[in-house]
Structure formats: structure tokens, C-alpha cells
Amino acid sequence: MTRRVLPYRIPPEDVVVPEAWLLVNEAGELDMPEALPDWDYRMNLHLRRRVRVDLDRARSGSGLPDDAALMLSAVWTATGSNLGGPAQHVRLAEGGTRTVDFDVRLRGADLGGLLLLDTALVLAERRSDARPSSPRRAGSVLWSDRDSLRLQGDAPQFPMAVIDFARTSFPDEAAWHLQISGGMESATMGSLLLLVNERNTITxxxxxxxxxxxxxxxxxxxxxxxxxxxxxIEHALSVDDFGEDADFPDGSLGATLLSLFEQLFPGQSITDVRLRQRQSPALFASDLQAAVKIFEVS
Structure with a gap:
């Protein structure tokens, strides 16, 4: 783990001993894998982790007084949804060694892409009496680490909703409809919505x-x-600003479409593919069918 250079003293890394994150499912607990190949937005996540903290050494190594309150915090961030937030905070005001058990539940609808899990030991309260070389601001990081879980699957990686198409303008017998709204710099999670017709039980x-x-x-x-x-892809190619030189913000619709294009058409220029799509839409449809490897199931 890379050690950051901070403008205050921090304790040795071994004052915090973290165990691996565990993924909890119907079968029990297992070490969190690098990726979940069958994940989709309807799958919530249940994660656990045990962390042991030597509070006396953490304070002395940072030049903090014995009564300095610390906090062990877990925070999550999802690159696919551009969302994040606190998972769990535990205040540590006592001395000795403390064992903290994190128990985190995350909604699948809030996730996507790469799930980042940051754990940190921080100063809980501002210390006006701190030494010049010691941390004094609330939130000053004394120790931290980061784990990640790639969320991927056979289902499209964007939010979805199951509705009755008979109550909409969509054909009653259609199985699904993908809505795209907003500009290329809009957040992906707010721009894409897969609607599934509840009357189509197979889907x-x-x-x-x-x-x-x-x-x-x-x-x-x-x-x-x-x-x-x-x-x-057809939506992307219809937008003139969609090109190789485009610089879309992370987590934006444009960045998502550019990533999808590069995945499906590696080594091909957007200009060439756009021209092929406009000149021969039937051939382009077959090219795209081959690119997504339709019906190649394991």
C-alpha cells in the first residue's frame, strides 16, 4: 500500500490490522472476489469486515493525547453510478485494543462499474491543544486502505424498472424499452433507464x-x-460531438457510450463506423450483432 506524505505525524501502519472484506450471500460468507460476473442492478450487496485497532499506539504514534477521540470509518464509491457515501462509522474514545465489525448493506440500484471500499482511521474531533506536528483537524487521516469489487454481468449495467406497458405509450406486447435522455455530459445513471414490461414474464x-x-x-x-x-451505439453515432477527440467527464453518458464503443469496435474509428452505419444500416446491424456476441452463453 502506498504511504501518503501528510503534514502531520501518523502512526505505524500495523496499529490497524484489517481482515479481508467478506461477501455475504445465501450460502454464507466468502472472501470478496475481484469481480461479480453475474451482478446486475437488482442485486443488493451485503459485506462484512473485521478491523482491529491498537488505540494507544495510534495516539502515541500521532503525538495525540490519551483522551483524543478517534473514528474508524468505511466509505463506498461506485464509478458506474457516480454515487457514494458513508457505509459505517464507529467512534473510538477508549484505550487499549478495539475490534470493530463492519456490516454494510448497499442497494444494487446505487451501484455499478467499480465499487471502491475505503476504510480509514481518523481524528474524530478538532484538537485545539494539538502539537504543531500532530493532527488537529477533525477527519485527519491516521491510516487508510482501499479495496475494490468490479461489478459486471450479463444484464445491461444501468438502472431498470418493471412496469405495465399497457399504461404507457409503448406497445403492449413489447418486452423492453431503453430510454436515453440528457446530453453527453449528463450522469449515466440519470440518462439511461431500461423499462421491462411486467406482462412479459419470460423477460x-x-x-x-x-x-x-x-x-x-x-x-x-x-x-x-x-x-x-x-x-x-446508434444514439452515440447520431450525436455530432461523439468522436475520438471528445473529452467527456467520468461517469457521464458520453464517457459510458465511448467506453461501450471501444469495447465493441476495438481499433476502429468512430468516423468509419458512423459512415458504415449510415451507408449500410443492415450490414451495420449484423456487425453489431457479432460484436456483442449475441447468444454466446456459457
Whole structure:
């Protein structure tokens, strides 16, 4: 772990002994993997971690008095949704060694992309009596680490809702519809919404089983992904500002579409693909079908 240079004293790294994050599911607890290949936005996450802190050494190593209140904090950030927030905070005012058990539950609808989990030991309150070389501001970091979990899956990686298409302007018998709104610099999570027709039980069941899909569910999810990719790429190519030199903010719709384009058409220029799509839309549709590897299920 890279050690940051801070304008105040910090204790040795071994004053905090963290155990690995655990992923909790129906089968019990397992070490958090690097990626969840079957994750989708309807899958909530339950994570646990145990951390042991030597409070006396943490204070003395930082030049803090024995009564300085510390706090152990866990914070999450999701790159796909551009959302984040506190997971759990535990105030540590006593002495000796303290064991803290984090128990974190995150909504799948708030996640996406890379889930970052930051754990930090910080000064809980401002210390006006601190030495010049000691931390004094509330929130001063004494120790920290970061873990990550890549969330990926067969289902399209954006929010979805199950509704009755009969109550909308969409055809009653349509299975799904991908809505795209906002400009290229708008946040992806607020620009994309997959609507699934509750009357189409085959599709709704496939998404319900996305965590543990059956062969038929994988085929349905593959079809949805292929169609969503087509809509997204066609939308991108219709925007004149969408090009190789575009610089879209992280977490924006433009950045998401650019990433999808590079994934589906590696080594090809946007100009060439846009020209092919306009001159021969039928051939382009076949190119896109091949790029998404439709119905290639394991």
C-alpha cells in the first residue's frame, strides 16, 4: 500500500490490522472476489469486515493525547453510478485494543462499474491543544486502505424498472424499452433507464434470476444486452460531438457510450463506423450483432 506524505505525524501502519472484506450471500460468507460476473442492478450487496485497532499506539504514534477521540470509518464509491457515501462509522474514545465489525448493506440500484471500499482511521474531533506536528483537524487521516469489487454481468449495467406497458405509450406486447435522455455530459445513471414490461414474464423472470441465471435466462439477457447496445451505439453515432477527440467527464453518458464503443469496435474509428452505419444500416446491424456476441452463453 502506498504511504501518503501528510503534514502531520501518523502512526505505524500495523496499529490497524484489517481482515479481508467478506461477501455475504445465501450460502454464507466468502472472501470478496475481484469481480461479480453475474451482478446486475437488482442485486443488493451485503459485506462484512473485521478491523482491529491498537488505540494507544495510534495516539502515541500521532503525538495525540490519551483522551483524543478517534473514528474508524468505511466509505463506498461506485464509478458506474457516480454515487457514494458513508457505509459505517464507529467512534473510538477508549484505550487499549478495539475490534470493530463492519456490516454494510448497499442497494444494487446505487451501484455499478467499480465499487471502491475505503476504510480509514481518523481524528474524530478538532484538537485545539494539538502539537504543531500532530493532527488537529477533525477527519485527519491516521491510516487508510482501499479495496475494490468490479461489478459486471450479463444484464445491461444501468438502472431498470418493471412496469405495465399497457399504461404507457409503448406497445403492449413489447418486452423492453431503453430510454436515453440528457446530453453527453449528463450522469449515466440519470440518462439511461431500461423499462421491462411486467406482462412479459419470460423477460421479467430472466432479470429476477440474473444472479443465478438458467440457460433460458442467459439467452434472454443476451438479447436484451444486444438490443440495448444497438440503441446506445446508434444514439452515440447520431450525436455530432461523439468522436475520438471528445473529452467527456467520468461517469457521464458520453464517457459510458465511448467506453461501450471501444469495447465493441476495438481499433476502429468512430468516423468509419458512423459512415458504415449510415451507408449500410443492415450490414451495420449484423456487425453489431457479432460484436456483442449475441447468444454466446456459457
Amino acid at each position: 421479467t423472470t430472466a432479470f429476477e434470476n440474473a444472479g443465478k441465471p438458467r440457460p433460458v435466462d442467459r439467452i434472454v439477457l443476451s438479447a436484451v444486452y444486444a438490443d440495448a447496445a444497438r440503441v446506445m
